[in-house]
Amino acid sequence: MAGIVEIAKKSGVSPATVSRALRGLHHVNEKTRKKIVDAAQALDYPIRPDLLPRNESSRTNTIGVIAPFLSRWYFSQSVAGVEQALREAGMDLLLYNFAQIDARQRVFQQKKLVGKVDGLIVMSLRPTDKEFNQILGLGIPVALLGGIDDRCSCVSIDDVKAAEEATQYLIDMGHTKIGIVVGQRELAFNFEVAIQRKTGFLNAHKRNKIEFNPAYELTADFDNHTAELAMDEFLGRKDLPTAIFCESDEMAFGVIKSIRKKGLRVPEDISVIGFDDHEFSQILGLTTVAQPPRFLGQLAASQILAAIEKPDSELGKISVPTTLVIRESVAKLN
Structure with a gap:
């Protein structure tokens, strides 16, 4: 972000004058102040609302x-x-x-x-x-x-707590070989939900003294298409989990489609649990964590x-x- 020096250069005044103007001090004439405010706005510098033109602060x-x-x-x-x-x-x-x-x-x-x-x-x-x-x-x-x-x-x-409760349900149903479909964290956007839900998933394993197999982790983009593709590849392996926790219902839809394409059954061969309670989840009979967006x-x-x-x-x-x-x-x- 631009600072006082850059604003001073753009407006043709000294950094000290810029500082006084943007602090709202009175010993800066209004013409100069306007020039400084205009320069600050052009450089995306935060400006006090009371210094903005009246039509912009209404x-x-x-x-x-x-x-x-x-x-x-x-x-x-x-x-x-x-x-x-x-x-x-x-x-x-x-x-x-x-x-x-x-x-x-x-x-x-x-x-x-x-x-x-x-x-x-x-x-x-x-x-x-x-x-x-x-x-x-x-x-x-x-x-x-x-x-x-x-x-x-x-x-x-509380994404951590919700994911922990979903995983605990799988464990209570007798599952110990549990996979997870993690949504891309997409670092450029700084999403936290993917890592929070995985944390809850792992917390449940730890509390029940169950060791999670990292080979059971799949990655998709919080949508059904990429989840289906990831599951298609995953089902080619010999060692498969008995249940899969999906960090969103949309990913669960893709997982279920992939399982059925392989000729397997949900839940008889592989159990699936989601997160969201999407409208289609009831139609598919998907067990899931319901949140009210x-x-x-x-x-x-x-x-x-x-x-x-x-x-x-x-x-x-x-x-x-x-x-x-x-x-x-x-x-x-x-």
Whole structure:
């Protein structure tokens, strides 16, 4: 991120003048201050809202939502929940959707957001320190959906605990050879859910003194297609687990399809458990961890709306419980 020196060069003044102007000190004439603020905005430097032009600091009645991979079930459901809550409050939604890291860099630029939204909801993407400085510098409420951070309001589930409970159910059903389909952590986006759910999976093994076989770990992209391909290759091995924990229902769908293509049965040959409670999970009889993404979106929107009305209110931290939904995809071993 650019600093005082870069702003000074762009605006043609000294760094000391830039510092005084951006701190709101009075001994800087307004023409010079405007030139400095314009330069700072062009360089994506966080600016105090009271220094922005009046038309940019006024209410827009619009809330911004930053969400990756909108085609995925969790994100589309969460956005639907946000939209419903905002519609009922007479507010509009401005969606920033992206699936590439360069798009993320553009979205988090302050100049893309300033004056356009009264609040911001970030889904499943823990902002970097640089990004946090940029969005907090807007002087608007920020909520993180699907993560926890002390700098803003948060709505989340306990992914570690939920995955641990799902794995414990498999163990209680007599399974000790358990595989896992891990979602790509996608380091460029800094997703944490994949590693959190794997941590819960391993915690259950450790608590029950069961050694996990690393050869039973598959990797996919939180979708059914890549999970199906990974499972196709995996089923060519001689040593197979009796059950598989999938970190999302969409990956579970691909796993089940692959198992059936091989002429095997779920759960008689291989048991499968998912995570999400996607609408199709009931149709397939998939045992899964149910989470309420639409409700999570509504809660995040409510946090933002409350913070707009009472800017000095305490930052909210809400953890929503999950539920293990038992259907027909897990067999009990003798």
